Structure formats: C-alpha cells, structure tokens
Amino acid sequence: MTHGSHVLVGYDATQESERALRWAAEEARLRGLPLRVCHAWRWPYPVGYIDYECMAKVQRIGEHILDRGIALAHDIAPTVETQRHLMDGPADAALMHQAHGAELIVVGSHDLDELPVGSTALRLPARARRPVVVVRPTGTRSGEVVVGVDGSAAGDAALAMAFEEAELRGWRVRAVYGCWEPSAARDEDLGLFNDQEKLCRVCRDRLDRAVAPWRARHPLVEAEAALVVEPPRQALFAAAETADLVVVGNRGVGGLEPLALGATSTALLQHVPCTVAVVQAAGQFTVLED
Structure with missing residues (x-):
C-alpha cells in the first residue's frame, strides 16, 4: 500500500x-x-x-x-x-x-x-x-481479516492491506481463493475447468505464491491460505460470516471499466455482515479525480 x-x-x-x-x-x-x-x-x-x-x-x-x-x-x-x-x-x-x-x-x-x-x-x-x-x-467477533485472492493486481493490493490491518490490530489473516469461476477466467485457464484436480493444483500454487511475500513481510501475523472450489462470491460470503473485516480488490481479472466495481466487490458491500475494505491496485487510476 x-x-x-x-x-x-x-x-x-x-x-x-x-x-x-x-x-x-x-x-x-x-x-x-x-x-x-x-x-x-x-x-x-x-x-x-x-x-x-x-x-x-x-x-x-x-x-x-x-x-x-x-x-x-x-x-x-x-x-x-x-x-x-x-x-x-x-x-x-x-x-x-x-x-x-x-x-x-x-x-x-x-x-x-x-x-x-x-x-x-x-x-x-x-x-x-x-x-x-x-x-x-458488528463489533469485534473473531479477530480475523478475510482477504480475497484472485491473482489480480488489485487482489495483491488487498493482501497488503489485510496483513497491515492484522498486524496493527493483533488479528489473523485468512486469504480465500474461490477458484471456480469459468466466466471470469483468463483465456489460458479455461481448459483447467475440465480437470478439477489440475485446477486445484494450479490455483493452490497461485494462492501460495500470492500470500508468501506478505507472510515474509509480516512474520508475526498468523495467516491461513484457503483454496475453495466455489465461485469467489460464495467463498467470501461464507468466510465473512465470522470475520471482523473483509478486504477485496475493487475488481479482479475480468477487465471492467475503470470506474466500475467488480460484481464480487459490489455484492460484498451490499450483503456481508461485517466491515468491508475495497482496495485499488497501485497506478490503476491515471486521470480521474474530483
């Protein structure tokens, strides 16, 4: 950040x-x-x-x-x-x-x-x-920050904020990757949905690589990396039920318009029971500011 x-x-x-x-x-x-x-x-x-x-x-x-x-x-x-x-x-x-x-x-x-x-x-x-x-x-319930991981630049920024908040507040991090979303997958990943075992293997590696730098920078923060074979929205909804804070990027890898929130981020803001933080990737905006 x-x-x-x-x-x-x-x-x-x-x-x-x-x-x-x-x-x-x-x-x-x-x-x-x-x-x-x-x-x-x-x-x-x-x-x-x-x-x-x-x-x-x-x-x-x-x-x-x-x-x-x-x-x-x-x-x-x-x-x-x-x-x-x-x-x-x-x-x-x-x-x-x-x-x-x-x-x-x-x-x-x-x-x-x-x-x-x-x-x-x-x-x-x-x-x-x-x-x-x-x-x-909701007040403090479990001392847990849930963060959505999806391989995007905004997702990496969300990881940075999640670990920082956890360290500041003495909470733990749960990094959640809902990997079952064929409609938003990169072109090179589409074939993985024909082989769930391979999909899980590739996405687990992607998740671990995304979380590893933040574990190293915040060694005192307890962190769990959870791969869930569900769409990101459902995976994060479930994790948010007992979380104190959910941190997500403003949009994932789907290539939405610059001012639009992703569908998952919007749904979380509207429906999850805990506080939500939305984070933008560094350098994402270059022109617009009131």
Whole structure:
C-alpha cells in the first residue's frame, strides 16, 4: 500500500457515521496519523431557488454537526490530532475532494440489504484512488481479516492491506481463493475447468505464491491460505460470516471499466455482515479525480 498523511472519515451525525468515526479514530491512533473529519452539507432546494439567509442557517447546522464529530473523535482517541473540513455538495464528491494524500477513507453503511444503488458506500469505492473502508455495526467477533485472492493486481493490493490491518490490530489473516469461476477466467485457464484436480493444483500454487511475500513481510501475523472450489462470491460470503473485516480488490481479472466495481466487490458491500475494505491496485487510476 502507498502510505498517506491522514485518515479521512465522513460524518453526518447518524449512527452509521458514528460507527465509521469510531473505526477511523482507532485507525488513526494505530497508524500514528491525524484524523480528518469531513461533513458535507447540501442545499435542500432546487438550484434556482436561492435564499441566502436560509442557506446560511443550513451551513451553520453543518458546522454544528462537524463540531459534534470532532468532539466525539477527541473522546474516542484523545491523543490523535483532528482536522475538520466542512464542504457543500454530495458526500462522495466531498470525500473525493479531500482524499488526496489520505491513507484510507472510512464511511458508514446502512444495515444489510438496505444499501441504495446511489449510496456513498457504493459510489466511493468505485471512484476513489485510496482504499475505502465501509463500516458495519458488528463489533469485534473473531479477530480475523478475510482477504480475497484472485491473482489480480488489485487482489495483491488487498493482501497488503489485510496483513497491515492484522498486524496493527493483533488479528489473523485468512486469504480465500474461490477458484471456480469459468466466466471470469483468463483465456489460458479455461481448459483447467475440465480437470478439477489440475485446477486445484494450479490455483493452490497461485494462492501460495500470492500470500508468501506478505507472510515474509509480516512474520508475526498468523495467516491461513484457503483454496475453495466455489465461485469467489460464495467463498467470501461464507468466510465473512465470522470475520471482523473483509478486504477485496475493487475488481479482479475480468477487465471492467475503470470506474466500475467488480460484481464480487459490489455484492460484498451490499450483503456481508461485517466491515468491508475495497482496495485499488497501485497506478490503476491515471486521470480521474474530483
């Protein structure tokens, strides 16, 4: 992972954003970084309707919300330096604007199966250049980070973050490779699906080679590499049932458009019960940033 200068969190005084703030404050403390708390206020009326006195009131409400977030951050992690940023406009655009130089971005999430298609928790991971952590309400359950391995560059970046988080928090890593997905396989791998034994042998070697460098860099982290003869989505869903954090690349080897999340990443954000981190491959984005 490329290291940044702060941890960025979106806060709007909801329960979801309070959970995100708690995760982000702890993350900043563990990493020894400042915490940047961002609130985006929005003018609730059509653009053509301007009432400057009313607009000033809406902005002041935003300032009070941000004050509350800063106070909460001080209570959670009193030794962490806090930075405040009040902006107007959609939350995902505001966070994108503040994301330059961030180590990672943290946002809250609605309950399972209630994530709207246009929500920040889906839009931001699809657009951001930095890792995005979408925090769910579950507390620490097993001390396990599950990470999806698929042989892609983003998958390797996910491994880097998973081992780093595990070392910071004293957790263990379970690297999961769901190898049964013929529709997304590389052309040279298609023939393997006619011979399951050979498929498992090739994919086990690929998994072990992907995990080995991170084991070496983080020798104190307990790590397991699990090959599962199921589609990646099902393999990760099952592993997430008892995990504290699932880390995945934003897209795998299927060659999707640059701003799109992969189907597996999207499904995890929408349906798994634990916190999810979405990581981009180094150098993946070259032009786009708000």
